[in-house]
Amino acid sequence: MRISAITGFLGLAVAQAVYQSAPFYLVLKSRNSSLNGAYLSPCHEGAAESALCPTKEPPTDLSYSQFYYNTSAPDAQDPFGTLGWDLPIGEGSDGISVPQPMIFQYNDASNVAVPLFFFGNPTSVEFGSGDNQMTIFSFRDDTKPLSLDNGNYSAHLSRWYVCDTIPTWYLYQTLAWAMGKAKPQNPSCQKVEVYRKWA
Ligand SMILES: *[C@@H]1O[C@H](CO)[C@@H](O)[C@H](O)[C@H]1NC(C)=O
Ligand SMILES: *[C@@H]1O[C@H](CO)[C@@H](O)[C@H](O)[C@H]1NC(C)=O
Ligand SMILES: *[C@@H]1O[C@H](CO)[C@@H](O)[C@H](O)[C@H]1NC(C)=O
Numbered sequence: 001m002r003i004s005a006i007t008g009f010l011g012l013a014v015a016q017a018v019y020q021s022a023p024f025y026l027v028l029k030s031r032n033s034s035l036n037g038a039y040l041s042p043c044h045e046g047a048a049e050s051a052l053c054p055t056k057e058p059p060t061d062l063s064y065s066q067f068y069y070n071t072s073a074p075d076a077q078d079p080f081g082t083l084g085w086d087l088p089i090g091e092g093s094d095g096i097s098v099p100q101p102m103i104f105q106y107n108d109a110s111n112v113a114v115p116l117f118f119f120g121n122p123t124s125v126e127f128g129s130g131d132n133q134m135t136i137f138s139f140r141d142d143t144k145p146l147s148l149d150n151g152n153y154s155a156h157l158s159r160w161y162v163c164d165t166i167p168t169w170y171l172y173q174t175l176a177w178a179m180g181k182a183k184p185q186n187p188s189c190q191k192v193e194v195y196r197k198w199a
Contacts, residue, residue: 019074020084022198023066026134028054028162029193035162040175040194041065042117046168048087048098050117052175054162054192064088066199069127070101079137082122104177105167111179112186114167126156132196133158136177143181163189 026040035054042064043053059065067085071078086097101122104113115123126137135156140146163176163186175194178184 018070018072021069021071023063023068024196024198025059025065026052026067027195027197029195030162030190032190035190035192039065042085042087043172043174045116045170045172048100048118049168050085050087050100051165051167051172052115052117053172054175062199069125069196079126080124081126083125083134085117087117106179110185111182112161112163112165112184112189113177113179114165115175115177116167127196128156134160134194134196158193160192160194161189162192 028035028038028040030036030038034056038054038056039059040052041055041059042050045051067083069081070084071081083102085100085102087100088095088097090096100117100119102115102125103118103120104123105116105118106113124137125134127134133156135158138155138157139153140150141153141155159178159181161176161178161184162173163184164171165174165176165186167174173188175192176184176186176189178189183189
């Protein structure tokens with residue numbers, strides 16, 4: 001029963017149409033002027049694996065720093081959309097691009113997760129309809145005693161930071177996410193907010 005329900009669900013998910021948004025940049029807001037207004041640009045962490053690194057220079061290779069948002073309906077206020085990026089491989093007319101979702105790399109020993117464009121299970125994000133802020137939707141508050149009737153709790157969380165991270169073998173300053181409401185244990189982390197700016 002359980003198995004057939006799950007495969008049925010997966011079948012449905014695969015059959016669902018995916019709508020891709022127009023391209024946009026991701027821009028930081030921060031109290032620190034050296035991060036405020038910085039663009040997030042994919043930075044190479046390994047084969048077909050990129051983190052999001054802040055850069056104060058407006059991107060020179062514009063399309064390289066453009067992202068999109070995949071949802072189940074056009075222009076949806078979808079709490080479960082996917083942030084996407086097309087990894088360019090090769091040059092010019094021989095070049096192809098490989099769509100990659102943003103996933104979180106979790107570290108069992110840390111409360112800091114590192115967003116990466118890679119292959120795997122996407123982390124759902126949402127964008128505020130008015131302010132274009134990128135947040136993560138939460139429908140359960142486990143800081144309070146849990147009950148199956150969650151009282152229609154919902155929250156739009158912004159636990160984004162910029163931290164020194166080593167998701168593979170390079171030490172870069174990258175976008176990061178604090179797991180839970182505690183401060184990130186990584187002392188280099190600086191609080192930021194992330195906004196979508198249409199290209
Ligand atoms: C502001 O950010 C820069 C770059 O990450 C960092 O070197 C600097 O220490 C930060 N300043 C403050 C006051 O946190
Ligand atoms: C986004 O949606 C488009 C259109 O369905 C699809 O081609 C692309 O692979 C998707 N990108 C990601 C990262 O899933
Ligand atoms: C949650 O919302 C549903 C539908 O709007 C409503 O019937 C229900 O009473 C709400 N539950 C609580 C605890 O507010």
